[in-house]
Amino acid sequence: MNMYEIITKKKQGLPLTAEEIGFFVSGVTDGSIPDYQTSALLMAICLRGMDDEETFLLTDAMTHSGDTLDLSAIEGIKADKHSTGGVGDKTTLVLAPMLACCGLKVAKMSGRGLGHTGGTIDKLESIPGFSTSMSDDDFIRTVREHGITVVGQTADLAPADKKLYALRDVTATIDNISLITSSIMSKKLACGADCLVLDVKTGSGAFMKTVDDARQLGRKMVDIGRRAGKKVGCVISDMNQPLGTHVGNAIEVNEAVETLRGRGSEELRHLCLVLGSVLLVNAGIAKDRAESEGMLSASLDSGRALSKFMEFVTAQGGDTSVFDGERLLPVAPLSMDVLSPADGYVSSISCADVGMASLLTGAGRETKDDVLDLSAGLIVHRKVGDRVRKGDAIATVYSSDEKKLESAAAKLLDAYEFSQEETEPLRLIHEIIM
Ligand code: URA
Numbered sequence: 100m101n102m103y104e105i106i107t108k109k110k111q112g113l114p115l116t117a118e119e120i121g122f123f124v125s126g127v128t129d130g131s132i133p134d135y136q137t138s139a140l141l142m143a144i145c146l147r148g149m150d151d152e153e154t155f156l157l158t159d160a161m162t163h164s165g166d167t168l169d170l171s172a173i174e175g176i177k178a179d180k181h182s183t184g185g186v187g188d189k190t191t192l193v194l195a196p197m198l199a200c201c202g203l204k205v206a207k208m209s210g211r212g213l214g215h216t217g218g219t220i221d222k223l224e225s226i227p228g229f230s231t232s233m234s235d236d237d238f239i240r241t242v243r244e245h246g247i248t249v250v251g252q253t254a255d256l257a258p259a260d261k262k263l264y265a266l267r268d269v270t271a272t273i274d275n276i277s278l279i280t281s282s283i284m285s286k287k288l289a290c291g292a293d294c295l296v297l298d299v300k301t302g303s304g305a306f307m308k309t310v311d312d313a314r315q316l317g318r319k320m321v322d323i324g325r326r327a328g329k330k331v332g333c334v335i336s337d338m339n340q341p342l343g344t345h346v347g348n349a350i351e352v353n354e355a356v357e358t359l360r361g362r363g364s365e366e367l368r369h370l371c372l373v374l375g376s377v378l379l380v381n382a383g384i385a386k387d388r389a390e391s392e393g394m395l396s397a398s399l400d401s402g403r404a405l406s407k408f409m410e411f412v413t414a415q416g417g418d419t420s421v422f423d424g425e426r427l428l429p430v431a432p433l434s435m436d437v438l439s440p441a442d443g444y445v446s447s448i449s450c451a452d453v454g455m456a457s458l459l460t461g462a463g464r465e466t467k468d469d470v471l472d473l474s475a476g477l478i479v480h481r482k483v484g485d486r487v488r489k490g491d492a493i494a495t496v497y498s499s500d501e502k503k504l505e506s507a508a509a510k511l512l513d514a515y516e517f518s519q520e521e522t523e524p525l526r527l528i529h530e531i532i533m
Pocket residue numbers: 183264273278279280282283306
């Protein structure tokens with residue numbers, strides 16, 4: 100067997116066997132296959148596609164290309180959640196404590212932000228002292244003791260994906276459903292949870308621009324996860340505007356804490372209830388979504404989820420005194436309001452541009468090595484469907500640097516479109532795959 104034959108076969112549109120896919124993934128992982136041959140095969144996959152069997156085999160080979168976590172020492176049902184990436188998506192910070200209050204064990208590895216999308220690990224690191232790395236033993240002990248642990252993904256987990264993703268990124272081979280599925284699901288399956296909910300975002304701020312594409316990806320990932328023996332559900336949620344109102348790092352933690360205090364974003368609360376209900380039903384903890392939403396709401400309304408969040412932050416070295424009483428994390432010292440240029444209604448918001456505006460404040464990364472200003476970001480005060488009057492503050496940007504503040508404010512104003520006609524608010528949940 101050799102790469103030339105494998106590339107030729109895929110170029111002709113023929114399905115690859117388990118042995119061929121295994122040969123490819125192990126060669127990518129140990130570096131024996133040169134990048135030009137890997138890139139050629141990736142392009143052939145993009146052009147000719149992979150069937151369900153090949154996608155499963157590729158995911159399985161990538162899952163086992165490095166370490167896999169054994170969570171069997173943790174009693175109870177282990178749950179995980181994955182978002183395909185969005186703007187203002189601080190869901191994990193609210194959902195994880197809600198799930199832990201309902202009896203699930205949340206053992207989660209998360210990523211950092213890149214480009215216009217944010218990452219949970221950066222957000223958590225804006226809490227003083229919070230540590231996002233620990234040994235496997237400590238990871239398991241912390242989940243056992245507190246019901247939640249969130250750490251950064253280690254390089255030993257699905258290393259084939261790291262190499263393939265880096266090549267896909269520079270060879271225009273990201274946007275293939277089988278490659279995205281194997282990339283996301285190999286990392287999730289290597290983490291070893293029993294139950295998984297996938298939040299597939301769709302819209303101007305997401306990878307998947309249409310609901311149809313998001314549905315296709317969601318269904319494929321659910322099928323692959325189930326074939327691997329996991330309980331997997333999926334929610335297709337809207338990313339045509341930021342989730343909630345706050346975008347950045349410390350700023351998003353503040354919105355999450357306010358939501359846990361019962362006065363944050365209704366939208367964020369709603370998404371957490373829907374994602375959580377899929378997990379609780381699939382885990383057999385609740386009989387249906389209505390019962391699970393009741394349990395999850397009670398965890399918020401009783402303040403138990405807020406206490407669990409504080410316990411989780413403390414367990415990972417974070418200083419919760421920053422949240423004493425009504426306190427929140429400090430934000431960057433300079434701020435500027437973005438003003439509505441006219442009377443009317445907000446008719447659309449380019450979500451990718453909001454993400455870019457946040458990046459311009461210093462809160463995001465253009466390249467992997469950029470250093471973030473964790474206190475920077477923005478708050479949107481008006482969303483699609485809202486009425487505005489000329490001169491209203493539709494958003495506020497925060498930065499430590501005057502120039503960044505100005506360019507972020509200009510970008511954010513560009514993101515908004517207005518209309519004289521009344522505009523319907525956007526629907527948040529497009530579909531649920533149980
Ligand atoms: N996120 C991933 O982890 N992989 C992809 O291929 C796309 C999005």
